[in-house]
Amino acid sequence: MRKRARPGKPILGVDIDNVLAESDARLRALFRKLYGITLKEHQMTQYDYMTYGVTEEQLRQVFRIFNVEACRTLKVVPGAKTAMQQLAGRYEIALVTSRNPESKASTEYWLRAKGLPYDQLHFNDDKHALGIPYHAFIEDRHEHAHLIAETGATVYLLTRPWNATPLAHPNVRRVHTWSEILDHLM
Numbered sequence: 001m002r003k004r005a006r007p008g009k010p011i012l013g014v015d016i017d018n019v020l021a022e023s024d025a026r027l028r029a030l031f032r033k034l035y036g037i038t039l040k041e042h043q044m045t046q047y048d049y050m051t052y053g054v055t056e057e058q059l060r061q062v063f064r065i066f067n068v069e070a071c072r073t074l075k076v077v078p079g080a081k082t083a084m085q086q087l088a089g090r091y092e093i094a095l096v097t098s099r100n101p102e103s104k105a106s107t108e109y110w111l112r113a114k115g116l117p118y119d120q121l122h123f124n125d126d127k128h129a130l131g132i133p134y135h136a137f138i139e140d141r142h143e144h145a146h147l148i149a150e151t152g153a154t155v156y157l158l159t160r161p162w163n164a165t166p167l168a169h170p171n172v173r174r175v176h177t178w179s180e181i182l183d184h185l186m
């Protein structure tokens with residue numbers, strides 16, 4: 001049983017896709033399998049599959065499969081589970097994802113199956129505007145990171161091919177691994 005967060009425990013916001021879960025790899029595999037569109041991870045300098053020839057309808061189909069089925073069996077990003085288990089002792093964990101709420105049951109299934117601890121789970125693309133007083137946030141999208149940084153939180157941007165552009169806010173810090181995140185937060 002998870003204990004309820006104590007009052008005053010700092011809140012750590014954590015993204016799910018490509019922070020806890022290897023989502024991009026699965027999405028690219030679905031585009032290849034269903035439509036013969038081959039995308040390599042290093043090509044993904046923008047996190048927008050339509051930039052790379054995917055149509056709006058193909059995107060909709062793939063995300064429907066992802067949200068209800070494929071996201072139940074994603075791999076966990078290396079180091080994330082051990083790190084989250086340590087962080088959960090010190091922080092109230094708020095998972096905040098841009099996923100469609102239709103993925104809620106499958107997302108909760110996956111978090112439980114993988115043993116990833118959390119106190120709150122939000123499905124909302126406006127991560128910075130939820131009124132949650134984040135102490136820090138772990139994110140892979142450059143745009144989200146900078147909006148959240150504006151709220152005063154320190155944002156750890158996990159390096160991915162799509163976030164290589166220079167950082168533009170003093171509260172955003174680039175990290176390459178979960179081990180580095182632990183060095184900052186524990």
Ligand SMILES: [Mg+2]
Pocket residue numbers: 015016017018019139140141
């Ligand atoms: Mg993400």
